[in-house]
Amino acid sequence: MPLTIYNFLTRHQEEFKPLVEGRVHIYVCGPTVYDHAHIGHARNYISFDVIVRYLRYLGYRVRYVQNITDVGHILDTGEDRILKGAARERLEPMEVVERYQRSYFEDMDALGVQRPDISPRASAHIPEQIEMIKTLIAKGHAYEVNGSVYFDVSSFSKYGKLSGRRVEELEEGARVAVREEKRHPEDFALWKKAPEEHILKWPSPWSWGYPGWHIECSAMATKYLGETFDIHGGGVDNIFPHNECEIAQSEAATGKPFAKYWVLGGSLTLNGVKMSKSLGNVLTIKDALRRWRPEAIRFFTYSAHYRSPIDFSEQALEAATRGWERAIGPALAVREHLRSSALPEGGADDVAPALADIKHRFIEAMNDDFNIPVAVSVLFELSKLTNTLLAAEPPAGRRALEAVAALYSELAGQVLGILPERISANGANAEREAGLIRLLIELRAEARARKDFATSDRIRERLKALGVILEDGRDGTNWKFA
RNA sequence: GGCGACGUCGCCAAGUGGUAAGGCAAGGGUCUGCAAAACCCUUAUGCGUGGGUUCAAAUCCCACCGUCGCCUCCA
Structure with a gap:
């Protein structure tokens, strides 16, 4: 069977045929770096890690791009996530970004998630985003109001093709607090004029301001992977509005299909409920790693298909271990x-x-x-x-x-990334350590031979306390780290 | 309310028309100084409930019950 992938765009499993023979261009929505990553991120990025590893295993030359969102991700309250983090920690916004980007990669490295080939930051691609917005205005897909620019959803007939939503339905369910600047409630921001006190802002033809959340992915994916590329990945929870808006902007701007295959991973619950700050049940990757070894966390995520929801619990992790x-x-x-x-x-x-x-x-x-x-x-x-x-x-x-x-x-x-090349941490000392353990095994074998079980058990117990397990087999004793 | 998933052994889970993978847990056995590990065997005539289609259904259709996600920030 050739490689087949479930494509969310068509809702069918299709044979995978890259646009260019032997090469795969893949984009995956990355984190907003305003806090430590949690096990939900771990689940999703491990999934794509395995997908990319497997594509490479099949012999494809893969270019894997995963963005770092460091601006423009606005909360319901109108606050920028990064600025909120900066205020909370009394830091420069870019200090916040730097801190949590490092933390993110630290976590991913620990989990054995291979780094993307390019990790573009939104704030470093403001010109590209402005260019795309200009194109959208020129093509009549966007309009400016008071220094802000909005995407005109009614100008893009295919809006809703990924998430299966219709504009009419959206209007019915629209929130009360709709910005009256917009022509339609479902229009979304491409560029926002910054309030006076806002620190994160850039010059643009329309105002000193900052880009909307969705435009960064369109601009950066296009820049590094082309106007049309093979795979766009992310989590299902981002299917609407984020992914839908990405498609609308990109295809309206280029007139070409955006991504060929949409691959969206299922979400993760913690003890049966979704993690959220308000519930206070967010488990960070760092906390999880204090408790369980990284390979076990990876292995746990393998218990369900990447598109299925999965529940993280003490019991599940013990079983996975x-x-x-x-x-x-x-x-x-x-x-x-x-x-x-x-x-x-x-x-x-x-x-x-x-x-x-x-x-x-x-x-x-x-x-x-x-x-x-x-x-x-x-x-x-x-x-x-x-x-x-x-x-x-x-x-x-x-x-x-x-x-x-x-x-x-x-x-x-x-x-799968669950077989460490070396189980013990320190490469330099590993050989010496293994040699010492083998010596002890030899001494213990001699003790057993003369039925000195007190000595042999003492060696086994002491090693066990040090995290080394001895197992007696037919032809000798094997050892492993606990 | 709208849209969409899902409900398979005690727990997790694969299977989407041809007669129920696998893991965890549990029980029995072999091996062993003991322990651990390993190996062998056992554990769903049934896949939420009720109908229907078919030679054949966990798999397709209808209804009902239940769980969850999205619709607003979220990986």
């Missing part, structure tokens, strides 16, 4: 075997067909709209096979184990 250990444990054991034991050579032919079958089914699952839950179930089969190999008598050959290790690196490492 144990599941991850079981899925990945054999891979670590294989590495340990390859390092220490005197293994018979050969053996690759014995496992080749089974490994090829596993790889094939993993790819089939991923090709089916990135069906990660099924791909993970295939990974569990690899783990089962590996456990059997490790326990086999006579022992499996070196070549067989190398083939197994290589497949783990591909599927669990490269694509």
Whole structure:
């Protein structure tokens, strides 16, 4: 099966055909950096991380652009999110932006989310946004009122094609507090004239002001990916109005289709309810990482399809942690075997067909709209096979184990990002540490041989207290970090 | 009120016309000085409820019940 993707624009799963053979241009709506990122962000960006990793695994040259919103994201109250953060922390707006952008990347790095190729900031692309607004005015899709510019929704007949909303419905449900500047209540701001005391403002043909929230994505996606590009990603909660407005602006300005495939991830609840500041139930990634290891958090997000809603809870994370250990444990054991034991050579032919079958089914699952839950179930089969190999008598050959290790690196490492290259943190000390542990295992084996179980248990207990688990098998003792 | 999802074992979840993947948890067994891990076996004649279409339905249609999301800032 070729790669197929559920396209929100058509509401159908379609075969993926990039605009340019072998290349993929993808844009994903990034965070507004006015506070620490939470586990909802983690879920969504892990999803796109796996999608991008998989596209690269398939051999595509990918250009991944994810914006950083540092201006223009206005709250209902009319406040700019960044300025609100700045007032709260008594900082320059750009200090706030810098602080939380760093925090965001720190979190993403910790979660093993590979960085986008370009992370453009909205405030660094004011000229591009102004240009696009000028074009929209020239083409009759936007109008200026008192120094602000609004997009005229009635001028774009396809408005609503992504979210399935109709303008008439919107008018009926429109809020009371509609700005009377607008011609229609559903028109949205492209440029806003800044109040006198507003710090974040730029000159434009219309006023000293700042861009609307939606225009940055249109301008930056167009700049770096072209007027039409392959994939636009984001979370479903942004489908309206944000994504809808992006399409309207971009297509009205260029006269060309914006993104070919719209890929939107499902949202995340915490203990059954949506996180929100007012409820005070926001769990930051930093807090989550204090409690659970990053691979377990990633693995948890793999329990449901990327488009399905998912619920974060203590119980779910515990289950995910144990599941991850079981899925990945054999891979670590294989590495340990390859390092220490005197293994018979050969053996690759014995496992080749089974490994090829596993790889094939993993790819089939991923090709089916990135069906990660099924791909993970295939990974569990690899783990089962590996456990059997490790326990086999006579022992499996070196070549067989190398083939197994290589497949783990591909599927669990490269694509899913849940197989750390090194489990212990400090590379420089890792070898020495491993050597010391092996020495203790040797001493313990001697103690066991002379039935000095007091000593052998003491070694095991002390190591356990240090976070090293010993497991006695038929041909020796394996160790792993807790 | 409008739009849209979803309801599958104790929990999570895949499956969207051909006779119920997988994980967590639980029970039994093998192995073991003990422990842990691993391996084997067991756990949904049934997929919210009631009808209908079909040789065949968890999968399609209708009704009802329930949960959630969006419609306003949100990944």
